[in-house]
Amino acid sequence: MALDLLILDEYFYTMKKLSLILLSILALTLVSCKKDNVNPDKPKSIEDLQISANFDWKTTQNVSVLIQGLQVPVSVSRTVYIASPEGQEFYKGMQAINANMTYNLVVPAYLREVKVSFGTISKTLPIRNGIVAFDYIPDLPQTDN
Protein backbone atom coordinates (compact mmCIF):
# COMPACT_ATOMS: atom_id res chain seq x y z
CA MET A 1 0.00 0.00 0.00
CA ALA A 2 2.73 2.38 1.01
CA LEU A 3 4.69 1.34 -2.08
CA ASP A 4 1.65 1.92 -4.24
CA LEU A 5 1.21 5.35 -2.79
CA LEU A 6 4.84 6.11 -3.36
CA ILE A 7 4.57 5.04 -6.98
CA LEU A 8 1.42 7.12 -7.34
CA ASP A 9 3.18 10.13 -5.83
CA GLU A 10 6.09 9.66 -8.19
CA TYR A 11 3.62 9.37 -11.09
CA PHE A 12 1.91 12.64 -10.15
CA TYR A 13 5.27 14.30 -9.55
CA THR A 14 6.48 13.22 -12.98
CA MET A 15 3.23 14.36 -14.61
CA LYS A 16 3.42 17.71 -12.81
CA LYS A 17 7.00 18.14 -13.97
CA LEU A 18 6.03 17.25 -17.53
CA SER A 19 3.12 19.66 -17.40
CA LEU A 20 5.39 22.43 -16.18
CA ILE A 21 7.87 21.72 -18.96
CA LEU A 22 5.07 21.69 -21.55
CA LEU A 23 3.64 24.93 -20.19
CA SER A 24 7.05 26.53 -20.27
CA ILE A 25 7.58 25.44 -23.86
CA LEU A 26 4.15 26.81 -24.76
CA ALA A 27 4.87 30.09 -23.03
CA LEU A 28 8.24 30.40 -24.70
CA THR A 29 6.66 29.63 -28.02
CA LEU A 30 4.05 32.32 -27.49
CA VAL A 31 6.64 34.85 -26.41
CA SER A 32 8.79 33.88 -29.34
CA CYS A 33 5.87 34.23 -31.74
CA LYS A 34 5.01 37.60 -30.27
CA LYS A 35 8.59 38.73 -30.58
CA ASP A 36 8.64 37.71 -34.21
CA ASN A 37 5.51 39.79 -34.86
CA VAL A 38 6.03 42.99 -32.82
CA ASN A 39 3.36 45.49 -33.92
CA PRO A 40 2.44 43.63 -37.08
CA ASP A 41 0.54 46.75 -38.19
CA LYS A 42 3.45 49.10 -37.68
CA PRO A 43 3.71 51.26 -40.79
CA LYS A 44 6.84 50.88 -42.84
CA SER A 45 6.24 53.96 -44.94
CA ILE A 46 4.43 57.24 -44.63
CA GLU A 47 2.10 55.84 -47.28
CA ASP A 48 0.82 53.31 -44.76
CA LEU A 49 -0.49 56.05 -42.49
CA GLN A 50 -4.14 56.99 -42.21
CA ILE A 51 -4.14 60.78 -42.36
CA SER A 52 -7.12 63.02 -41.81
CA ALA A 53 -8.10 65.14 -44.78
CA ASN A 54 -8.11 68.16 -42.49
CA PHE A 55 -4.60 67.70 -41.14
CA ASP A 56 -2.53 70.75 -42.06
CA TRP A 57 0.93 69.22 -41.45
CA LYS A 58 1.99 72.32 -39.58
CA THR A 59 4.56 72.35 -36.81
CA THR A 60 3.17 75.70 -35.75
CA GLN A 61 -0.11 76.99 -34.41
CA ASN A 62 -1.86 80.29 -34.95
CA VAL A 63 -2.42 82.18 -31.71
CA SER A 64 -4.41 85.38 -31.25
CA VAL A 65 -3.20 87.43 -28.31
CA LEU A 66 -6.04 89.70 -27.22
CA ILE A 67 -4.90 92.77 -25.31
CA GLN A 68 -7.63 94.40 -23.26
CA GLY A 69 -6.82 98.07 -22.80
CA LEU A 70 -6.79 99.68 -19.37
CA GLN A 71 -9.35 102.44 -19.04
CA VAL A 72 -7.22 105.21 -17.56
CA PRO A 73 -7.24 108.90 -18.50
CA VAL A 74 -3.71 108.65 -19.85
CA SER A 75 -2.38 106.84 -22.88
CA VAL A 76 1.09 105.56 -22.18
CA SER A 77 2.64 103.70 -25.09
CA ARG A 78 5.41 101.25 -24.43
CA THR A 79 6.76 98.06 -25.89
CA VAL A 80 4.62 94.97 -25.54
CA TYR A 81 6.64 91.76 -25.65
CA ILE A 82 5.02 88.44 -26.49
CA ALA A 83 7.25 85.46 -25.87
CA SER A 84 7.40 81.89 -24.71
CA PRO A 85 7.76 81.41 -20.94
CA GLU A 86 11.41 80.60 -21.67
CA GLY A 87 11.91 83.91 -23.44
CA GLN A 88 11.63 83.14 -27.17
CA GLU A 89 10.24 86.42 -28.52
CA PHE A 90 7.45 86.12 -31.05
CA TYR A 91 6.50 89.79 -31.26
CA LYS A 92 7.32 93.20 -29.89
CA GLY A 93 5.97 96.58 -30.76
CA MET A 94 4.54 99.80 -29.40
CA GLN A 95 1.23 99.43 -27.63
CA ALA A 96 -0.96 102.09 -26.02
CA ILE A 97 -2.03 100.93 -22.58
CA ASN A 98 -5.62 102.07 -23.05
CA ALA A 99 -6.09 100.47 -26.48
CA ASN A 100 -7.56 97.08 -27.25
CA MET A 101 -5.45 95.10 -29.70
CA THR A 102 -5.23 91.65 -31.24
CA TYR A 103 -1.91 90.19 -32.33
CA ASN A 104 -2.12 87.17 -34.60
CA LEU A 105 1.04 85.16 -34.17
CA VAL A 106 2.54 81.92 -35.40
CA VAL A 107 4.20 79.97 -32.61
CA PRO A 108 5.42 76.39 -32.15
CA ALA A 109 2.60 73.86 -32.07
CA TYR A 110 3.91 72.40 -28.83
CA LEU A 111 3.70 75.71 -26.95
CA ARG A 112 1.08 75.77 -24.18
CA GLU A 113 1.65 79.18 -22.59
CA VAL A 114 2.64 82.66 -23.71
CA LYS A 115 4.28 85.40 -21.67
CA VAL A 116 3.06 88.96 -22.26
CA SER A 117 5.08 91.85 -20.82
CA PHE A 118 4.49 95.60 -20.81
CA GLY A 119 6.61 97.85 -18.63
CA THR A 120 6.73 96.27 -15.17
CA ILE A 121 3.62 94.20 -15.91
CA SER A 122 4.19 90.60 -16.95
CA LYS A 123 1.84 87.63 -17.15
CA THR A 124 2.30 84.04 -18.31
CA LEU A 125 -1.02 82.96 -19.78
CA PRO A 126 -2.42 79.71 -21.19
CA ILE A 127 -3.22 79.25 -24.88
CA ARG A 128 -6.85 78.16 -25.00
CA ASN A 129 -8.31 77.27 -28.39
CA GLY A 130 -5.74 79.47 -30.06
CA ILE A 131 -6.54 82.47 -27.84
CA VAL A 132 -4.47 84.22 -25.20
CA ALA A 133 -6.32 86.88 -23.20
CA PHE A 134 -4.22 89.57 -21.54
CA ASP A 135 -5.20 92.51 -19.38
CA TYR A 136 -3.23 94.86 -17.16
CA ILE A 137 -5.06 93.94 -13.98
CA PRO A 138 -2.83 92.24 -11.40
CA ASP A 139 -3.73 88.90 -9.88
CA LEU A 140 -3.25 89.93 -6.27
CA PRO A 141 -5.24 88.42 -3.38
CA GLN A 142 -8.25 90.60 -2.55
CA THR A 143 -8.19 91.17 1.18
CA ASP A 144 -8.25 94.07 3.59
CA ASN A 145 -5.75 92.42 5.90
Place this chain on the structure above:
Amino acid sequence: MKKLITNTSVIGVALLLSVSLKAQVIQDFESGTRNAEIAKCWMFQSTNILGGSNAITGQFSMRTGQMSSMTSKHTLITPWMYLNGTGNLQFKHKIDVLNGAGKFLEVFICDQNGNQTLIYSHTYANTTVFDINIPITPSGYYQICWNFFGSGGTTRGFLDDIILPGIYAADPSTNNGGNCSFIPGLDGGGGGGGGISDADGDGVPDDEDEYPNDPERAYNIYFPSNGFGTLAFEDLWPAKGDYDFNDLVIDYRFKTVTNAQNQVVEIFNTLVTRAIGASLENGFGYQFPNQALDQTIITVSGYALTENFISLGTNGLELGQSKPTIIAFDNAFSRLPHPGSGIGVNTEPGKPYVQPDTLRLTINFLAPRPAYAAVNVPNFNPFLIINKERGKEVHLPDYPPTDLANSSFFGMWDDNSQPSAGRYYKTAGNLPWAINIYERFDYPNEKVDIINAHLKFADWATSSGVLFPDWFKNLPGYRNNGNIYQVPSN
Protein backbone atom coordinates in the same frame (compact mmCIF):
# COMPACT_ATOMS: atom_id res chain seq x y z
CA MET B 1 -11.45 116.49 -24.67
CA LYS B 2 -8.15 118.18 -25.22
CA LYS B 3 -5.01 116.10 -25.56
CA LEU B 4 -1.47 116.98 -24.68
CA ILE B 5 1.34 115.24 -26.50
CA THR B 6 4.58 115.09 -24.56
CA ASN B 7 7.55 113.67 -26.39
CA THR B 8 10.94 115.03 -25.53
CA SER B 9 14.12 113.73 -27.04
CA VAL B 10 17.59 113.09 -25.74
CA ILE B 11 16.82 112.82 -22.01
CA GLY B 12 13.52 112.96 -20.24
CA VAL B 13 10.21 111.60 -21.35
CA ALA B 14 10.53 108.77 -23.80
CA LEU B 15 7.03 107.51 -23.49
CA LEU B 16 4.74 108.36 -26.30
CA LEU B 17 1.84 109.57 -24.27
CA SER B 18 -1.25 111.58 -24.35
CA VAL B 19 -2.84 112.88 -21.19
CA SER B 20 -6.41 113.88 -20.69
CA LEU B 21 -6.65 117.42 -19.40
CA LYS B 22 -9.91 116.67 -17.68
CA ALA B 23 -9.27 118.43 -14.38
CA GLN B 24 -10.50 115.78 -12.00
CA VAL B 25 -10.48 112.07 -11.36
CA ILE B 26 -13.43 110.30 -9.74
CA GLN B 27 -13.15 107.17 -7.65
CA ASP B 28 -16.45 105.61 -6.61
CA PHE B 29 -15.14 102.01 -6.26
CA GLU B 30 -18.01 100.73 -8.41
CA SER B 31 -15.63 98.47 -10.36
CA GLY B 32 -16.13 96.24 -7.31
CA THR B 33 -12.64 94.76 -7.48
CA ARG B 34 -9.55 96.09 -5.81
CA ASN B 35 -7.20 94.73 -8.47
CA ALA B 36 -8.98 96.73 -11.16
CA GLU B 37 -8.13 99.90 -9.22
CA ILE B 38 -4.61 98.77 -8.37
CA ALA B 39 -4.05 98.48 -12.12
CA LYS B 40 -4.89 102.20 -12.30
CA CYS B 41 -2.24 103.00 -9.67
CA TRP B 42 -4.43 103.14 -6.57
CA MET B 43 -2.68 101.61 -3.55
CA PHE B 44 -4.64 99.66 -0.97
CA GLN B 45 -2.91 98.80 2.30
CA SER B 46 -5.11 96.76 4.66
CA THR B 47 -8.09 98.07 2.73
CA ASN B 48 -10.38 96.52 0.15
CA ILE B 49 -13.41 97.20 -2.01
CA LEU B 50 -16.58 95.57 -0.79
CA GLY B 51 -20.25 95.80 -1.59
CA GLY B 52 -23.29 95.30 0.56
CA SER B 53 -25.27 97.29 3.06
CA ASN B 54 -22.27 99.25 4.30
CA ALA B 55 -21.58 100.90 0.97
CA ILE B 56 -21.80 104.65 1.44
CA THR B 57 -23.27 105.19 -2.02
CA GLY B 58 -23.82 102.86 -4.94
CA GLN B 59 -22.98 99.17 -4.66
CA PHE B 60 -19.39 99.37 -3.42
CA SER B 61 -17.15 101.39 -1.11
CA MET B 62 -13.63 101.08 0.16
CA ARG B 63 -13.57 99.25 3.50
CA THR B 64 -10.73 99.00 5.97
CA GLY B 65 -9.71 96.08 8.10
CA GLN B 66 -10.52 96.33 11.80
CA MET B 67 -9.14 99.62 13.16
CA SER B 68 -7.70 98.06 16.31
CA SER B 69 -4.14 99.42 16.26
CA MET B 70 -2.79 102.94 16.56
CA THR B 71 0.33 101.99 14.60
CA SER B 72 -0.92 99.54 11.95
CA LYS B 73 -2.86 101.91 9.75
CA HIS B 74 -5.36 101.15 7.03
CA THR B 75 -4.45 103.21 4.02
CA LEU B 76 -5.61 104.27 0.57
CA ILE B 77 -3.21 106.21 -1.68
CA THR B 78 -4.29 107.83 -4.92
CA PRO B 79 -2.43 107.73 -8.23
CA TRP B 80 -0.12 110.64 -8.94
CA MET B 81 -2.08 113.72 -9.92
CA TYR B 82 -0.91 117.01 -11.39
CA LEU B 83 -2.49 120.14 -9.98
CA ASN B 84 -2.25 123.75 -11.09
CA GLY B 85 -3.06 125.22 -7.67
CA THR B 86 -6.83 125.21 -7.82
CA GLY B 87 -9.50 122.67 -7.12
CA ASN B 88 -11.13 120.83 -4.25
CA LEU B 89 -10.70 117.35 -2.87
CA GLN B 90 -14.05 115.72 -2.09
CA PHE B 91 -14.84 112.41 -0.43
CA LYS B 92 -17.30 110.68 1.91
CA HIS B 93 -16.29 108.61 4.92
CA LYS B 94 -17.76 106.82 7.90
CA ILE B 95 -17.27 103.90 10.30
CA ASP B 96 -19.67 100.97 10.66
CA VAL B 97 -19.70 100.73 14.46
CA LEU B 98 -18.02 102.57 17.26
CA ASN B 99 -16.29 100.34 19.78
CA GLY B 100 -12.81 100.09 21.28
CA ALA B 101 -10.85 103.04 22.66
CA GLY B 102 -10.78 105.53 19.76
CA LYS B 103 -11.15 105.67 15.97
CA PHE B 104 -9.42 108.20 13.71
CA LEU B 105 -8.94 109.31 10.14
CA GLU B 106 -6.07 111.44 8.88
CA VAL B 107 -5.70 112.65 5.30
CA PHE B 108 -2.37 113.78 3.90
CA ILE B 109 -1.20 115.32 0.68
CA CYS B 110 2.19 114.02 -0.48
CA ASP B 111 4.49 115.66 -3.00
CA GLN B 112 7.06 114.09 -5.32
CA ASN B 113 9.82 114.69 -2.74
CA GLY B 114 8.08 112.62 -0.11
CA ASN B 115 6.84 115.55 1.98
CA GLN B 116 3.51 114.92 3.71
CA THR B 117 1.09 117.62 4.77
CA LEU B 118 -1.95 116.90 6.94
CA ILE B 119 -5.01 118.38 5.26
CA TYR B 120 -7.82 116.73 7.22
CA SER B 121 -8.31 114.74 10.44
CA HIS B 122 -11.34 113.33 12.17
CA THR B 123 -12.08 111.56 15.43
CA TYR B 124 -15.10 109.33 15.12
CA ALA B 125 -17.87 109.75 17.65
CA ASN B 126 -20.66 108.06 15.72
CA THR B 127 -21.41 106.26 12.43
CA THR B 128 -22.55 109.31 10.51
CA VAL B 129 -21.48 109.70 6.87
CA PHE B 130 -19.27 112.76 6.48
CA ASP B 131 -19.19 114.58 3.16
CA ILE B 132 -15.87 116.43 2.88
CA ASN B 133 -14.78 119.19 0.51
CA ILE B 134 -11.26 120.60 0.94
CA PRO B 135 -9.44 123.15 -1.24
CA ILE B 136 -6.10 121.89 -2.57
CA THR B 137 -3.88 124.85 -3.20
CA PRO B 138 -0.40 123.48 -4.02
CA SER B 139 0.62 123.08 -7.63
CA GLY B 140 2.63 120.23 -9.07
CA TYR B 141 2.56 116.48 -8.62
CA TYR B 142 0.78 115.09 -5.58
CA GLN B 143 -0.90 112.06 -4.08
CA ILE B 144 -3.58 111.92 -1.37
CA CYS B 145 -3.30 109.41 1.43
CA TRP B 146 -6.11 108.35 3.81
CA ASN B 147 -5.04 106.67 7.07
CA PHE B 148 -7.68 104.98 9.24
CA PHE B 149 -6.55 103.74 12.66
CA GLY B 150 -7.77 103.18 16.22
CA SER B 151 -7.39 101.18 19.39
CA GLY B 152 -9.13 97.87 20.08
CA GLY B 153 -12.61 96.89 18.93
CA THR B 154 -13.92 95.76 15.57
CA THR B 155 -14.61 99.08 13.88
CA ARG B 156 -14.09 99.36 10.13
CA GLY B 157 -13.76 102.60 8.17
CA PHE B 158 -15.43 103.33 4.84
CA LEU B 159 -14.56 105.71 2.03
CA ASP B 160 -16.41 106.60 -1.14
CA ASP B 161 -17.09 109.14 -3.89
CA ILE B 162 -13.60 110.60 -4.05
CA ILE B 163 -13.09 113.49 -6.45
CA LEU B 164 -9.45 114.44 -7.00
CA PRO B 165 -8.69 117.82 -8.55
CA GLY B 166 -6.13 118.03 -11.34
CA ILE B 167 -4.85 115.77 -14.09
CA TYR B 168 -4.22 112.04 -13.75
CA ALA B 169 -0.43 111.82 -13.94
CA ALA B 170 0.47 108.24 -13.03
CA ASP B 171 2.20 105.85 -15.40
CA PRO B 172 0.43 102.47 -15.09
CA SER B 173 3.15 100.77 -17.14
CA THR B 174 5.43 101.11 -14.12
CA ASN B 175 2.90 99.52 -11.79
CA ASN B 176 4.07 97.52 -8.82
CA GLY B 177 1.09 96.67 -6.65
CA GLY B 178 -0.48 100.05 -7.34
CA ASN B 179 2.74 101.95 -6.80
CA CYS B 180 3.46 103.79 -10.06
CA SER B 181 5.86 106.51 -11.05
CA PHE B 182 4.48 109.82 -12.27
CA ILE B 183 4.56 110.96 -15.87
CA PRO B 184 7.22 113.64 -16.03
CA GLY B 185 7.01 116.76 -18.10
CA LEU B 186 3.51 117.95 -17.22
CA ASP B 187 5.11 120.83 -15.29
CA GLY B 188 7.25 121.65 -18.32
CA GLY B 189 10.35 120.46 -16.53
CA GLY B 190 10.81 116.94 -17.89
CA GLY B 191 12.83 114.40 -15.99
CA GLY B 192 11.64 112.61 -12.89
CA GLY B 193 9.30 109.70 -13.02
CA GLY B 194 10.91 106.70 -14.61
CA GLY B 195 13.83 108.81 -15.79
CA ILE B 196 13.47 107.19 -19.20
CA SER B 197 15.54 108.41 -22.15
CA ASP B 198 14.79 108.32 -25.85
CA ALA B 199 17.82 109.46 -27.82
CA ASP B 200 16.22 109.34 -31.26
CA GLY B 201 12.90 110.80 -30.13
CA ASP B 202 10.84 108.11 -31.84
CA GLY B 203 8.78 107.44 -28.72
CA VAL B 204 10.41 104.10 -27.93
CA PRO B 205 12.48 104.25 -24.73
CA ASP B 206 16.15 103.58 -25.37
CA ASP B 207 16.17 100.45 -23.24
CA GLU B 208 13.39 99.01 -25.41
CA ASP B 209 14.69 100.39 -28.73
CA GLU B 210 17.04 98.14 -30.71
CA TYR B 211 17.99 101.19 -32.77
CA PRO B 212 18.13 103.90 -30.07
CA ASN B 213 19.85 106.41 -32.37
CA ASP B 214 17.76 105.72 -35.46
CA PRO B 215 14.28 107.27 -35.50
CA GLU B 216 13.38 105.16 -38.55
CA ARG B 217 13.85 101.84 -36.77
CA ALA B 218 12.92 100.42 -33.38
CA TYR B 219 12.57 96.63 -33.31
CA ASN B 220 13.88 93.39 -34.76
CA ILE B 221 11.24 90.67 -34.94
CA TYR B 222 12.50 87.23 -35.86
CA PHE B 223 10.73 84.33 -37.47
CA PRO B 224 11.32 81.72 -36.29
CA SER B 225 11.91 83.32 -32.95
CA ASN B 226 15.19 81.51 -32.32
CA GLY B 227 17.56 80.16 -34.95
CA PHE B 228 16.37 78.73 -38.25
CA GLY B 229 13.33 76.89 -39.47
CA THR B 230 13.58 74.36 -42.30
CA LEU B 231 11.62 73.75 -45.48
CA ALA B 232 11.89 70.20 -46.80
CA PHE B 233 10.52 69.28 -50.24
CA GLU B 234 9.71 66.30 -52.41
CA ASP B 235 10.12 67.28 -56.05
CA LEU B 236 8.41 64.66 -58.21
CA TRP B 237 5.02 66.38 -58.00
CA PRO B 238 2.44 65.63 -59.25
CA ALA B 239 3.86 62.13 -58.76
CA LYS B 240 4.61 60.87 -55.29
CA GLY B 241 8.18 60.77 -54.16
CA ASP B 242 10.07 58.61 -51.73
CA TYR B 243 9.17 60.74 -48.70
CA ASP B 244 12.69 61.26 -47.50
CA PHE B 245 11.94 65.00 -47.62
CA ASN B 246 15.42 65.88 -48.74
CA ASP B 247 14.95 66.73 -52.41
CA LEU B 248 15.50 70.33 -51.38
CA VAL B 249 16.30 71.26 -47.78
CA ILE B 250 16.46 74.96 -47.00
CA ASP B 251 16.89 76.62 -43.63
CA TYR B 252 15.25 80.01 -43.35
CA ARG B 253 15.10 82.95 -41.03
CA PHE B 254 13.43 86.35 -41.33
CA LYS B 255 14.52 89.42 -39.40
CA THR B 256 11.83 92.06 -39.76
CA VAL B 257 12.80 95.58 -38.76
CA THR B 258 9.89 97.72 -37.62
CA ASN B 259 9.59 101.33 -36.53
CA ALA B 260 7.84 102.96 -33.57
CA GLN B 261 4.55 102.77 -35.48
CA ASN B 262 4.99 98.98 -35.84
CA GLN B 263 5.44 99.39 -39.60
CA VAL B 264 7.85 97.27 -41.59
CA VAL B 265 10.99 99.13 -42.67
CA GLU B 266 12.88 96.16 -44.09
CA ILE B 267 13.16 92.40 -43.94
CA PHE B 268 16.43 90.50 -43.92
CA ASN B 269 15.88 86.95 -45.05
CA THR B 270 18.61 84.35 -44.72
CA LEU B 271 18.28 81.12 -46.72
CA VAL B 272 20.69 78.25 -46.22
CA THR B 273 20.51 75.53 -48.85
CA ARG B 274 21.73 72.38 -47.12
CA ALA B 275 20.79 69.45 -49.33
CA ILE B 276 19.53 68.49 -52.75
CA GLY B 277 18.40 64.88 -52.82
CA ALA B 278 17.43 65.13 -56.45
CA SER B 279 18.72 65.41 -59.95
CA LEU B 280 16.17 67.97 -61.07
CA GLU B 281 17.26 71.58 -61.23
CA ASN B 282 14.82 73.18 -58.86
CA GLY B 283 14.28 76.78 -57.90
CA PHE B 284 12.88 78.29 -54.75
CA GLY B 285 10.75 81.29 -53.94
CA TYR B 286 8.09 82.55 -51.60
CA GLN B 287 5.11 84.82 -51.58
CA PHE B 288 3.72 87.13 -48.92
CA PRO B 289 0.05 86.28 -48.52
CA ASN B 290 -1.51 89.74 -48.54
CA GLN B 291 -2.80 90.81 -51.92
CA ALA B 292 -3.45 94.30 -50.56
CA LEU B 293 0.26 95.01 -50.13
CA ASP B 294 1.40 97.75 -52.47
CA GLN B 295 4.17 96.15 -54.53
CA THR B 296 5.44 99.50 -55.74
CA ILE B 297 6.85 100.33 -52.30
CA ILE B 298 8.83 97.07 -52.12
CA THR B 299 12.33 96.49 -53.45
CA VAL B 300 14.21 93.20 -53.26
CA SER B 301 17.89 92.48 -53.54
CA GLY B 302 20.16 89.51 -52.97
CA TYR B 303 18.40 86.91 -55.13
CA ALA B 304 20.42 84.58 -57.34
CA LEU B 305 18.92 83.91 -60.77
CA THR B 306 21.04 82.20 -63.39
CA GLU B 307 18.66 80.37 -65.71
CA ASN B 308 16.84 83.21 -67.47
CA PHE B 309 13.31 81.91 -67.08
CA ILE B 310 12.16 84.15 -64.22
CA SER B 311 10.80 87.60 -65.04
CA LEU B 312 11.38 90.24 -62.41
CA GLY B 313 10.28 93.83 -62.20
CA THR B 314 12.84 96.54 -61.61
CA ASN B 315 12.04 96.28 -57.90
CA GLY B 316 13.09 92.62 -57.82
CA LEU B 317 9.62 91.18 -57.33
CA GLU B 318 8.41 88.61 -59.82
CA LEU B 319 6.22 90.05 -62.55
CA GLY B 320 2.68 88.84 -63.11
CA GLN B 321 1.93 88.19 -59.46
CA SER B 322 -0.97 89.73 -57.55
CA LYS B 323 0.90 89.18 -54.28
CA PRO B 324 4.52 90.13 -53.61
CA THR B 325 6.58 87.17 -54.83
CA ILE B 326 10.29 86.70 -54.40
CA ILE B 327 12.29 84.13 -56.34
CA ALA B 328 15.40 83.49 -54.28
CA PHE B 329 17.14 81.20 -56.78
CA ASP B 330 16.13 79.37 -59.94
CA ASN B 331 18.53 76.44 -59.84
CA ALA B 332 19.56 74.92 -56.53
CA PHE B 333 22.62 73.33 -58.12
CA SER B 334 23.95 76.79 -58.87
CA ARG B 335 23.91 77.42 -55.13
CA LEU B 336 24.97 73.98 -53.95
CA PRO B 337 27.04 72.34 -56.70
CA HIS B 338 26.95 68.61 -57.21
CA PRO B 339 30.16 67.10 -55.79
CA GLY B 340 30.59 64.68 -58.69
CA SER B 341 29.29 61.49 -57.16
CA GLY B 342 26.01 60.41 -55.65
CA ILE B 343 22.43 61.18 -56.51
CA GLY B 344 22.36 64.68 -55.15
CA VAL B 345 24.15 66.80 -52.62
CA ASN B 346 24.52 66.05 -48.91
CA THR B 347 21.97 63.24 -48.69
CA GLU B 348 24.08 60.09 -48.98
CA PRO B 349 26.48 58.97 -46.26
CA GLY B 350 29.98 58.46 -47.59
CA LYS B 351 29.58 60.86 -50.49
CA PRO B 352 31.52 64.15 -50.60
CA TYR B 353 30.04 66.89 -48.43
CA VAL B 354 29.37 70.32 -49.83
CA GLN B 355 29.26 73.28 -47.46
CA PRO B 356 25.72 74.69 -47.30
CA ASP B 357 25.11 77.84 -49.27
CA THR B 358 23.87 80.98 -47.55
CA LEU B 359 21.83 83.48 -49.52
CA ARG B 360 20.87 86.79 -47.95
CA LEU B 361 17.94 88.71 -49.33
CA THR B 362 16.91 92.20 -48.34
CA ILE B 363 13.37 93.43 -48.81
CA ASN B 364 12.90 97.17 -48.33
CA PHE B 365 9.62 98.95 -47.78
CA LEU B 366 9.16 102.60 -48.64
CA ALA B 367 6.54 104.89 -47.12
CA PRO B 368 3.65 104.47 -46.68
CA ARG B 369 5.02 101.41 -44.96
CA PRO B 370 2.70 98.52 -44.16
CA ALA B 371 2.00 97.30 -40.65
CA TYR B 372 3.85 94.23 -39.46
CA ALA B 373 0.58 92.33 -39.42
CA ALA B 374 -0.16 93.31 -43.03
CA VAL B 375 3.08 91.83 -44.36
CA ASN B 376 2.42 88.70 -42.32
CA VAL B 377 5.89 87.18 -42.60
CA PRO B 378 5.13 84.10 -40.45
CA ASN B 379 2.49 83.00 -42.94
CA PHE B 380 4.79 83.31 -45.94
CA ASN B 381 4.02 80.88 -48.74
CA PRO B 382 7.22 79.10 -49.85
CA PHE B 383 7.40 77.01 -52.99
CA LEU B 384 9.73 74.99 -55.14
CA ILE B 385 9.89 75.45 -58.90
CA ILE B 386 10.49 72.05 -60.46
CA ASN B 387 13.29 71.69 -62.98
CA LYS B 388 13.14 75.24 -64.33
CA GLU B 389 9.52 74.82 -65.42
CA ARG B 390 8.00 78.04 -64.06
CA GLY B 391 4.43 76.80 -63.93
CA LYS B 392 5.34 73.70 -61.95
CA GLU B 393 5.27 74.76 -58.31
CA VAL B 394 5.23 72.66 -55.17
CA HIS B 395 3.85 74.33 -52.06
CA LEU B 396 3.19 73.34 -48.49
CA PRO B 397 -0.08 71.40 -48.12
CA ASP B 398 -3.13 73.59 -48.56
CA TYR B 399 -1.09 76.65 -49.45
CA PRO B 400 -2.31 78.17 -52.72
CA PRO B 401 -0.24 78.33 -55.88
CA THR B 402 0.99 81.64 -57.22
CA ASP B 403 -0.56 83.31 -60.23
CA LEU B 404 2.12 81.78 -62.44
CA ALA B 405 1.43 78.17 -61.50
CA ASN B 406 0.06 75.92 -64.20
CA SER B 407 -3.24 74.68 -62.83
CA SER B 408 -3.41 71.82 -65.34
CA PHE B 409 -1.20 69.79 -63.00
CA PHE B 410 -3.83 69.80 -60.29
CA GLY B 411 -5.45 66.40 -60.10
CA MET B 412 -2.80 64.83 -62.31
CA TRP B 413 -1.24 61.51 -61.23
CA ASP B 414 -0.95 61.44 -57.45
CA ASP B 415 -2.01 65.02 -56.85
CA ASN B 416 -5.42 65.39 -55.28
CA SER B 417 -5.65 69.18 -55.18
CA GLN B 418 -9.16 70.60 -55.33
CA PRO B 419 -8.73 74.34 -55.82
CA SER B 420 -12.44 75.04 -55.43
CA ALA B 421 -12.25 73.58 -51.93
CA GLY B 422 -8.96 75.28 -51.05
CA ARG B 423 -7.24 71.91 -51.05
CA TYR B 424 -3.76 71.94 -52.56
CA TYR B 425 -0.69 69.75 -52.84
CA LYS B 426 -2.01 66.67 -51.10
CA THR B 427 -2.37 63.12 -52.32
CA ALA B 428 -5.66 61.24 -52.11
CA GLY B 429 -4.23 59.82 -48.88
CA ASN B 430 -3.66 63.40 -47.66
CA LEU B 431 0.14 63.21 -47.86
CA PRO B 432 2.13 66.39 -48.55
CA TRP B 433 4.99 67.22 -50.86
CA ALA B 434 6.58 69.67 -48.47
CA ILE B 435 6.82 70.32 -44.75
CA ASN B 436 7.82 73.42 -42.81
CA ILE B 437 9.56 72.72 -39.54
CA TYR B 438 9.67 75.59 -37.04
CA GLU B 439 13.16 74.55 -35.94
CA ARG B 440 16.22 73.37 -37.83
CA PHE B 441 15.41 69.95 -39.26
CA ASP B 442 17.73 66.98 -39.35
CA TYR B 443 16.61 65.37 -42.60
CA PRO B 444 16.66 61.65 -43.52
CA ASN B 445 19.31 59.92 -45.60
CA GLU B 446 18.57 59.38 -49.28
CA LYS B 447 15.63 57.03 -49.88
CA VAL B 448 14.85 56.68 -46.17
CA ASP B 449 11.19 57.29 -45.44
CA ILE B 450 10.81 60.05 -42.87
CA ILE B 451 8.88 57.82 -40.47
CA ASN B 452 11.95 55.56 -40.21
CA ALA B 453 14.20 58.48 -39.31
CA HIS B 454 11.92 60.52 -37.04
CA LEU B 455 10.18 57.88 -35.00
CA LYS B 456 7.36 60.07 -33.65
CA PHE B 457 6.47 61.52 -37.03
CA ALA B 458 3.91 58.78 -37.76
CA ASP B 459 2.11 59.28 -34.44
CA TRP B 460 2.13 63.02 -34.98
CA ALA B 461 0.68 62.71 -38.47
CA THR B 462 -1.96 60.10 -37.71
CA SER B 463 -3.12 62.07 -34.64
CA SER B 464 -3.46 65.23 -36.78
CA GLY B 465 -0.71 66.87 -34.80
CA VAL B 466 -2.07 66.14 -31.35
CA LEU B 467 0.62 63.64 -30.37
CA PHE B 468 4.29 64.56 -30.41
CA PRO B 469 4.01 68.10 -31.82
CA ASP B 470 7.75 68.25 -31.12
CA TRP B 471 8.52 65.14 -33.20
CA PHE B 472 11.47 66.87 -34.90
CA LYS B 473 13.40 67.45 -31.69
CA ASN B 474 16.38 65.37 -30.67
CA LEU B 475 14.80 63.73 -27.64
CA PRO B 476 15.25 60.18 -26.31
CA GLY B 477 13.31 57.72 -28.47
CA TYR B 478 12.52 60.30 -31.13
CA ARG B 479 15.09 59.35 -33.75
CA ASN B 480 16.87 56.60 -35.56
CA ASN B 481 20.12 58.46 -36.01
CA GLY B 482 21.39 55.86 -38.47
CA ASN B 483 18.68 57.00 -40.87
CA ILE B 484 19.36 60.71 -40.47
CA TYR B 485 21.97 62.45 -42.58
CA GLN B 486 25.07 63.19 -40.53
CA VAL B 487 27.48 65.88 -41.62
CA PRO B 488 30.91 64.24 -41.99
CA SER B 489 33.21 65.20 -39.18
CA ASN B 490 36.26 65.79 -41.42
